[in-house]
Amino acid sequence: xxxxxxxxxxxxxxxxxxxxxxxxxxxxxxxxxxxxxxxxxxxxxxxxxxxxxxxxxxxxxxxxxxxxxxxxxxxxxxxxxxxxxxxxxxxxxxxxxxxxxxxxxxxxxxxxxxxxxxxxxxxxxxxxxxxxxxxxxxxxxxxxxxxxxxxxxxxxxxxxxxxxxxxxxxxxxxxxxxxxxxxxxxxxxxxxxxxxxxxxxxxxxxxxxxx
Numbered sequence: 001x002x003x004x005x006x007x008x009x010x011x012x013x014x015x016x017x018x019x020x021x022x023x024x025x026x027x028x029x030x031x032x033x034x035x036x037x038x039x040x041x042x043x044x045x046x047x048x049x050x051x052x053x054x055x056x057x058x059x060x061x062x063x064x065x066x067x068x069x070x071x072x073x074x075x076x077x078x079x080x081x082x083x084x085x086x087x088x089x090x091x092x093x094x095x096x097x098x099x100x101x102x103x104x105x106x107x108x109x110x111x112x113x114x115x116x117x118x119x120x121x122x123x124x125x126x127x128x129x130x131x132x133x134x135x136x137x138x139x140x141x142x143x144x145x146x147x148x149x150x151x152x153x154x155x156x157x158x159x160x161x162x163x164x165x166x167x168x169x170x171x172x173x174x175x176x177x178x179x180x181x182x183x184x185x186x187x188x189x190x191x192x193x194x195x196x197x198x199x200x201x202x203x204x205x206x207x208x209x210x211x
Contacts, residue, residue, distance in 0.1 A: 022052015
């Protein structure tokens with residue numbers, strides 16, 4: 001009974017934040033996927049579902065070998081990316097992968113967001129690295145991306161999109177909002193002639209506030 005209640009609660013959260021992502025145009029059409037750590041595996045959006053319009057039956061319990069534990073439900077093709085992040089980071093319980101326009105623009109231009117430009121982003125991210133391109137859903141994409149999760153909670157995926165992970169789905173979503181806004185600000189600074197970077201001393205002082 002407890003497991004069923006927890007499952008429903010986690011599904012509701014995925015649906016709620018999927019809709020928020022859709023309302024903000026972070027996850028247009030069928031793009032992206034969302035998951036939650038659950039039991040000995042995860043709850044993940046099904047293949048072909050739309051994050052902004054999810055129904056409870058479009059979220060499937062999948063074990064950490066990638067096998068669906070529910071009949072006639074196919075997990076997202078990006079399932080192994082989620083699985084490997086959960087395996088690598090015991091502190092992570094939720095993952096959001098989207099194709100938000102400004103973040104995806106940097107990913108498609110092959111540009112990371114590592115430069116220290118705004119204090120909030122230095123504090124919450126340290127930086128947002130860029131994972132080298134690989135075919136979506138491939139093992140190479142997984143290996144190219146997860147190596148950054150040893151130090152970072154958010155990664156740009158070259159010519160693809162953005163992925164963020166956290167202990168709570170609320171935090172993952174708010175960091176997505178922050179990152180998308182940051183990408184827009186960075187782009188605007190380029191129009192204005194370039195951003196004024198924080199010095200190493202200033203960036204380190206901001207990182208020191210985390211303690």
